[in-house]
Amino acid sequence: MRTFTGQALHWEFRDGTGELTLNRPPANEIGQQMLEELEHFATALETFSAEINVCIIGSAQRSGFSAGADLRELYNRSLPLDQKARLAGVRDFIERIHRVFNAIDAAPVVTIAAVHGVCFGGGFELALTCDLVVADKMARFAFPELRLGLIPGFGGIPRLRRDVGNALVRDLLLTGRSLNATRAHAVGMVSQLAAEGEALHLARATATHIAKFDAATRIAAKQFIKPIPHSEIQHEKELFCKLFDRPTVMAALKKFAESTDPMPYLP
């Protein structure tokens, strides 16, 4: 489908550009519904990639790009399951999200994440699949997973390491602190810094410019400069599942799920 409006996503491929809009309140948490629609999007992106030059991924939610995995859903789905079934469910989700993220990462079009507000956990990992990250100066990036006894599980660490130095990767991973867009731009994690509320406009202007270039050259350039770190991603998946399979994680998820804070992932 060239256009689609679901419960969590909207996309449109038109006039040489694709736009995927994350739109699931309160903060585009990535749960089963979002995953299913992302899978449809990945198929559509592959089908129509010859018709477009650039695809922009943005958010219609005021809170930000995405707060990451839907941890309340994860807890509630895991709760009635025994340990073996719980791990199998998580592994299935991880494998499926990786297929989507790898498809976006390797798409033969230029992908631009237009980021504002919170860009945490799995949302940050989604942004890192894109070729360019255009961020509003009020955007913040974080990997808060260690608070839950986990590491990022959607390929975030290998992809971040692809872009920036190990010192920053370790800082974000081991402290869980959030990084503002200005600093993220200074270290090369963000490609372009936008004024407040202007990330999508800047991404569209960039898309218009990129569309002028020869498609075959663009594809070759992307393949040359942006290999997917498959081996590290596989290692990350195994480590994530190993860590998930511990009682401490369910205890942390329980605490998270029972929090009355509408956005408990925030520091």
Next chain:
Amino acid sequence: MRKTEQTLDEILALAAKHFNVAPGTLVPDDDFIKKLGINSLQALDLLTRLENHFGVELPDYELQGVSDFRTLASRIHARL
């Protein structure tokens, strides 16, 4: 050399302006979460504005338990 009081004054002015509070109604020992009536997302927004204004980074963990403007000013001042 910048003094903590100057940092504090700038924080009070920035918070008043951004959250549409009349200048002078915020004082250093106010609990800014309660006084401004802000949620965690808005607190994060305030943190980003302060970082951008002062050109510093404030790790989230340094702000845990900090709710008054005076302590916030001292945390920022330590990184200027």
